[in-house]
Structures are given as C-alpha cells and as structure tokens.
Amino acid sequence: MKYASVIVDVPAMQTDRSFDYKIPEEWQDFLTPGMRVIVPFGPRKVQGFVVETKNSSEFDRLKAISECLDLTPCLTPELLKVGHWLTEKTLCFKISAFQAMLPAAMKAKYEKIVTLTSDQSIEHLSDQLQPFFNKKNQVDMKEIEQDVPLRIIQKDIKNGYLELIYKVKQKGKKKKIRMVKLNCSFDQLAEKIKAVNSNAKKQLTVMTYLKENGIRIIPVADLLAVTNVSDATLKTLISKGILVEEYKEVYRDPYQDRLFEKTKALPLNNEQQQAIAPILSAVENDEHHVFLMYGVTGSGKTEVYLQSIEAVLNNGKEAIVLVPEISLTPQMVNRFKGRFGSKVAVLHSGLSTGEKYDEWRKIQRKEVQLVVGARSAIFAPFENLGMIIIDEEHESSYKQEENPRYHARDVAIYRAEFHQCPVVLGSATPTLETFARAQKDVYKLLTLKERVNKRSMPSVDIIDMREELRSGNRSMFSTALIEKLTDRLEKNEQSVLFLNKRGYSSFVMCRDCGFVIQCPHCDISLTYHRFGQQLKCHYCGHEEHMPNVCPECQSEHIRFFGTGTQRVEEELVKVMPEARIIRMDVDTTGRKGAHEKLLSKFGNKEADILLGTQMIAKGLDFPDVTLVGVLTADTMLHLPDFRATEKTFQLLTQVSGRAGRHELPGEVIIQTYTPENYSIQLASKYDYDAFYEHEMSLRKSHAYPPYYFLALVTVSHPEITKVVSVTDKIVQFLRRNVSNESKILGPVASPIPRINDRYRYQCMVKYKREKNLHETLRKIIEHFQQEMSSNDLMITIDLSPNTMM
Ligand SMILES: Nc1ncnc2c1ncn2[C@@H]1O[C@H](COP(=O)(O)OP(=O)(O)OP(=O)(O)O)[C@@H](O)[C@H]1O
Ligand SMILES: [Zn+2]
Ligand SMILES: [Zn+2]
Numbered sequence: 001m002k003y004a005s006v007i008v009d010v011p012a013m014q015t016d017r018s019f020d021y022k023i024p025e026e027w028q029d030f031l032t033p034g035m036r037v038i039v040p041f042g043p044r045k046v047q048g049f050v051v052e053t054k055n056s057s058e059f060d061r062l063k064a065i066s067e068c069l070d071l072t073p074c075l076t077p078e079l080l081k082v083g084h085w086l087t088e089k090t091l092c093f094k095i096s097a098f099q100a101m102l103p104a105a106m107k108a109k110y111e112k113i114v115t116l117t118s119d120q121s122i123e124h125l126s127d128q129l130q131p132f133f134n135k136k137n138q139v140d141m142k143e144i145e146q147d148v149p150l151r152i153i154q155k156d157i158k159n160g161y162l163e164l165i166y167k168v169k170q171k172g173k174k175k176k177i178r179m180v181k182l183n184c185s186f187d188q189l190a191e192k193i194k195a196v197n198s199n200a201k202k203q204l205t206v207m208t209y210l211k212e213n214g215i216r217i218i219p220v221a222d223l224l225a226v227t228n229v230s231d232a233t234l235k236t237l238i239s240k241g242i243l244v245e246e247y248k249e250v251y252r253d254p255y256q257d258r259l260f261e262k263t264k265a266l267p268l269n270n271e272q273q274q275a276i277a278p279i280l281s282a283v284e285n286d287e288h289h290v291f292l293m294y295g296v297t298g299s300g301k302t303e304v305y306l307q308s309i310e311a312v313l314n315n316g317k318e319a320i321v322l323v324p325e326i327s328l329t330p331q332m333v334n335r336f337k338g339r340f341g342s343k344v345a346v347l348h349s350g351l352s353t354g355e356k357y358d359e360w361r362k363i364q365r366k367e368v369q370l371v372v373g374a375r376s377a378i379f380a381p382f383e384n385l386g387m388i389i390i391d392e393e394h395e396s397s398y399k400q401e402e403n404p405r406y407h408a409r410d411v412a413i414y415r416a417e418f419h420q421c422p423v424v425l426g427s428a429t430p431t432l433e434t435f436a437r438a439q440k441d442v443y444k445l446l447t448l449k450e451r452v453n454k455r456s457m458p459s460v461d462i463i464d465m466r467e468e469l470r471s472g473n474r475s476m477f478s479t480a481l482i483e484k485l486t487d488r489l490e491k492n493e494q495s496v497l498f499l500n501k502r503g504y505s506s507f508v509m510c511r512d513c514g515f516v517i518q519c520p521h522c523d524i525s526l527t528y529h530r531f532g533q534q535l536k537c538h539y540c541g542h543e544e545h546m547p548n549v550c551p552e553c554q555s556e557h558i559r560f561f562g563t564g565t566q567r568v569e570e571e572l573v574k575v576m577p578e579a580r581i582i583r584m585d586v587d588t589t590g591r592k593g594a595h596e597k598l599l600s601k602f603g604n605k606e607a608d609i610l611l612g613t614q615m616i617a618k619g620l621d622f623p624d625v626t627l628v629g630v631l632t633a634d635t636m637l638h639l640p641d642f643r644a645t646e647k648t649f650q651l652l653t654q655v656s657g658r659a660g661r662h663e664l665p666g667e668v669i670i671q672t673y674t675p676e677n678y679s680i681q682l683a684s685k686y687d688y689d690a691f692y693e694h695e696m697s698l699r700k701s702h703a704y705p706p707y708y709f710l711a712l713v714t715v716s717h718p719e720i721t722k723v724v725s726v727t728d729k730i731v732q733f734l735r736r737n738v739s740n741e742s743k744i745l746g747p748v749a750s751p752i753p754r755i756n757d758r759y760r761y762q763c764m765v766k767y768k769r770e771k772n773l774h775e776t777l778r779k780i781i782e783h784f785q786q787e788m789s790s791n792d793l794m795i796t797i798d799l800s801p802n803t804m805m
Pocket of ligand 1: 268298299302303620621657
C-alpha cells in the first residue's frame, strides 16, 4: 500500500499540517508530490496538495484519495520547499503559501481538457486513447477518464503526445480563433475552380488565393483581409463543402502581433564592464551571491542585466527578471523580447487569467527560458534557475500586502541559494536595508556612477510654492515651470509633468462649515472622481453621488479640493492652449492596452506634454524629453509612515531620471511647500550617499529598520471594545514573552482606525534578536483561533511591514 501526505484547502490553525490518505492502486505509479488531489475531509470533499508519498503511515483507518487533479505536478519539489519556508517566514497557512505560487487560472473553476500536442501525435498514442482523437484534437477529460486508466493518459503526457490543460470558465474571453481549412486536395481545388460559375467572382478570389499560395488552413480574419471578401462568401464555400470551419486554440499572447526589432549586445563601457565581471564569474562558477547594482538613472543597468542573462541562457539555464508592475511597460518588455525573442514569457496583472496561465504553461513546458514579470513571477516553476534579477529593488510593490505577506526579495534569495545562482538587485535609490547590507559586504556592491556616454544628470531647480503664492501666483504652476514648458514647446522638445497622488486625494469639503465627506464605513475621506460625479472610497469600494449641497449645513459651497490630474490638465490648457497633452492616470488607462497606446503616442511625438501620476515615474526612456516637472513634491512626506522620506527621495530621483537620457540635456523643476526638507534637498543634488547617512542616523535613534526588525499585529472587529480588549491582551502576552531588549508599541488605533465597518487597533514589536518571536506570535493566533472562526475577529501579523497603515 502507498500513502500520500496531503495539505488540505481548509485554511485554519488546526488543519495547518499534512493529513495521510491511501493512494488507490491505479494511481500508485504516478501520483507524485506537487500534484493536486481531491480528498474526503470530514463530511466534505476538499482540494489538497500532495507533499509526500510513502510506503507506510503511522495512522490506520485512512481514507483514500478521491480524485487526481493533475497529471504533471504543478509545484516542483523546490517550490514545495519554498512553500514550507514561506509558512515559517510569514506565519501563513501552508495552503495559502502553495496557492500563492500558482497562476489564478488553477484556482478558479475550470474544465480539464486533454489535447494533442501536434497533428502527428495521434499516431503515437496508446491504442485505448486513439479513438478519442480521431475526429478532434481536444477532448474533455471527463469523457476519457471513464474508459481509460489515468496512468495510460499520464504515460502519453510524459511522452509528449498529449497535454492536460485547464480551461477557465470565463465569459467572453476569446481563447480560440476561427479558421477555415481546405476540405480537399489542391488538385481537387483546381477542378472546382474550373467548375465554378465565373459570376461568383468572390468565391473564385478565395479559392485562387488559397491554391496559389498553397494555403490549407488560415485564420478567417486574415483571409478576409487579404482577399477583401465578406464572411458571406466564406459561408457559401463552407456550405459547398470546399472549406470547413475550425476553431483553433492559440496562446493568448498579448504581444503576439507586435514585431520586435532584434537588438544586439552593446559594447559595455568601463563601469558596466566592471559591474558585470563579478556577475559573469558567479554565473560561470555556479556561485550564489547577492549583488547590489547601485547605478544612477540612465547608467545602463538594463544593458548589464541583458548581457548577464545572455550568459545564463548560454549556460543552458533559466532566469527570472522582476520589474515593478507599473514599469512593466511595452517599452520595457520590448527590451527583453528584442534581445531574447520567443524565449521570453511575460507575467503581469494586465493579463487576463487565461493569458497568465498560457505564459505559465510556457514555463512549465520549458518553452521559454526567461520570465519578465511583476512580484508573483518570482514563483516561476523553472527547475534550472541560473539567475534572478530584481530591478528597482526599492519598490514597495515587491511586498505582498495580503497572506502570505512575503517580500519577493526574500523569496529570490531563498530560491537562488537553492539553485546556487546569483541574485542581482538593481536601483539608483536602494532601500536602506539593502544598502546597509552592501556596506557590510553581505551583498556585493557594484556601482555605476555615471550615465551612459557621460551624459550629465539633469539640473534640478527647487521652487518654493509659498514664495509663488506671496508674489501673487495662485495657480498650481510656478512661473519658472510655465517658462520652461513654453520654451520646450518652441523647441519642439517634450516634457513630463508628474503629479504625486499617493497619500493625497481630491476630497470634498464644504467651504462654509468645513465638513469633509467621509466614507460611512471607513474613517477616511472619499475621493472625488469627476467621471460620473462619483465619490469613492479607496478602501472598501463604497460609492456615492456628489451632493449638491452640504449634508451638514445645506450650503451650496461644497467643492472638491486637491489636484487631480484632470484639474491639472484643465488648468494647463488655459495657460498653454497650444500644447498637446496626454494624460495618464487610472481614468485614462483603465481599458486594456490604453496604457500602451498613450505611451506610444507620446513616443511618436504626437504630444508635447505627458501628464501623469506614479505610472509615469519609472522606466520611461524617451529621447526628446528634456524637462520634468514635479507639481507637488511633498504630498507623501506627511504620511504616518517611517519610510515616508525615503519614499519621497526615491520617487523624486526616479522622476528626475526621465529627463535628458539621450543627446539633449535635461532639466527638472520640483515644486514644493517644504523646500528645506532634506529628502527634497538631497534628491535635487542626486546625493544618495548623504541621504543614506542622514536617514540611517534617524532610524537608529528612533529604533527603526534596518537597525531593528518590526512585527506588526493588527486586530479588527466590528465592535471597538472588543478590538481594544483583544489588542490589550496581545500586548500583555507579548510583554511577558519577549526580551527586555525589544520594544513594544501600542495598543493604539491604526492610522486608518476603521475600514469597512471594522475597527482597527495595532501593536508593534521592534526587536533585534528574538529567537522565539514566531513561536510567541503563533501562540497568540492559536489562542484566539476560536474567536477568529466564530466571532468575526481578525488578527493579521506582518513580519516585514511596509506601511503602517
Ligand atoms: N554600453 C552602452 N553603449 C551605448 N548605449 C548604452 C549602453 N548601455 C546602455 N545604453 C543606452 O543608454 C540608455 C540608458 O540605459 P538603461 O536604460 O539600461 O539604464 P538604466 O540604468 O537601466 O536606467 P533607469 O534605471 O533609469 O531606467 C538606454 O537607451 C540604453 O540603450
Ligand atoms: Zn457645510
Ligand atoms: Zn470605505
């Protein structure tokens, strides 16, 4: 008898371990760890992951596995290890860790389909399977399962003749394209052409086209386009039996119809050569090191990545490149596709569930060797990893803000250790944590001090907006900014205007009584969206219509405050009516592909000014951009977050880096109400080193990372008294169980004290060494387990909190 240990999909403390099941006879040969199964669990049947198979079990009276969901493991042995580690590291349930590593398609409802890998495969199929594929190349798994044992199907999958795929039940998603196929030989076609009535010109056109070009099968859309006939003509040919219709599954590659200009490795300059040498040596010798490539904007970091990857692929290994979601622009993707073509899979949240699954399958089937993607691409199921690159290492989006609360950088280092390969972290403004490690030689520091071709960094002017106001300028643009924008317009150069929206929204306030409209469920003001005159809550999604009068005092003087991009655009049109403006924000980029269209319009110089939010801060590389304006530099400075200054510094540096990247020199204007703030001052001088020193001393005196580690416990419940008493108990328990060296802050209300009608309290542990902290935190969860499942209590623990919100 064989047994399987299974982690079941019941996310709770009591079930957060593996359970043993019997493996039915017919599946014993092929059931391997990493496959998903359905098992009886109490009165129900649940999904689970097989984590181990074995010949004996210490338990008796075991139930048997009811169903196998995979015929190929969806998690490699290494990823299973990563899952266990994630559980330890982030205190999440094992099942959450495993599920986080799979594409969404495999968590949704789906049908299982078995398909032939190619037309020739049918000849090699087992006798029992052949009949299913005589007429079609895709068969529902349910049909086959009834007659053919799974191990026979699995054998043909292993041999590469069949593939099992999951088809997500999705509405309106196109995953097949309509094709027409010739239903006779070319000789027969020639006969038919002679026989056709010469009045049927359109039919003749189609038939002749197919014959002369030797085409047997073609997408309908293409055929219609080249022959200029209508669908009705094809229908006639189909009804005559000359053509047959067929739907063919295609990879939903969103970049498929773009052509990539092939690029070649550029000769590296001196600094680049010095930076790449140790990386290449690690690749050659299969050594695990973490490199920090600290290079100013435009210093050619990406070129170094590309050539390092080339070495990895030449070595027969695979690579993962993480880039922040918002800089995963077509421009960025093109740089990788241009160099590595079809060896690249791209994973980002703009793809549909099906598209993501297609890209993931390319990795699993070893059809690609390189993945470029956002955070979750770190779980790409490569088995022969040769390098992991994290571009813009400092980006906060690398941390997942829901369970499992992991940081992609930690996962990268863990995986790279396993594969004995290098990790390259790149940034012009590394996080203090990372830079501190590089200073201590835990990470190897590689420095690119100069821009490519010794181009100078753009010069930065800080404009004090309070001065502007005093001298009578009440608009949102300083005199200097307007002057420079006008100058660029005259010279036919381009400008980028950046509006820092984070932590700053357009709220609605009554000018008479000062009443601010708040979300009825959360203690936060609603954000005004001009589109549809709606007020929205960014935390719970609540929406309401903009009122005409103040709900408090009935005054009509109720207005929205704050500067949305739309407002800026309107104001800008007033002062510079002749400028062509492209606005990029959530409203203009909501539709799929819109982002890309707007950027390529700007790239083609169909506009003079690109106006946008965070979205335009990164990765953009346009040769004619010579001016960058930051409208309000300080909106983020005042967030209740110890990283607020660091984030401001990073953002200002990134934005400034968009100007003067090619032949033309660049200029930057930073408008601010707090010009004396050191992060603004030092960003304007590109002085990361001084910023690092200054910020480190503050972190030290306030006991924040990187000097201390943090653990944040957040408690929420619909009743405030409950929240307070639970948080209080937690704090007391922590005090009894951590060392004197550690500091415990709280209980206090969270910076947003109520979300979605739930009150929120928190406490924080600051510690240097605390061997038993995980253990202690686990005990807390265990203690409240009962109330968490029955009494609507929620406790979340974040062991690397990014924000304090
Ligand atoms: N060795 C080289 N010779 C000539 N041009 C180069 C070289 N390396 C990079 N470049 C070019 O210089 C420009 C800036 O390089 P790249 O985008 O790689 O810099 P980066 O450091 O990644 O920038 P950022 O972090 O600001 O996005 C690009 O247009 C790139 O093609
Ligand atoms: Zn009022
Ligand atoms: Zn709300």
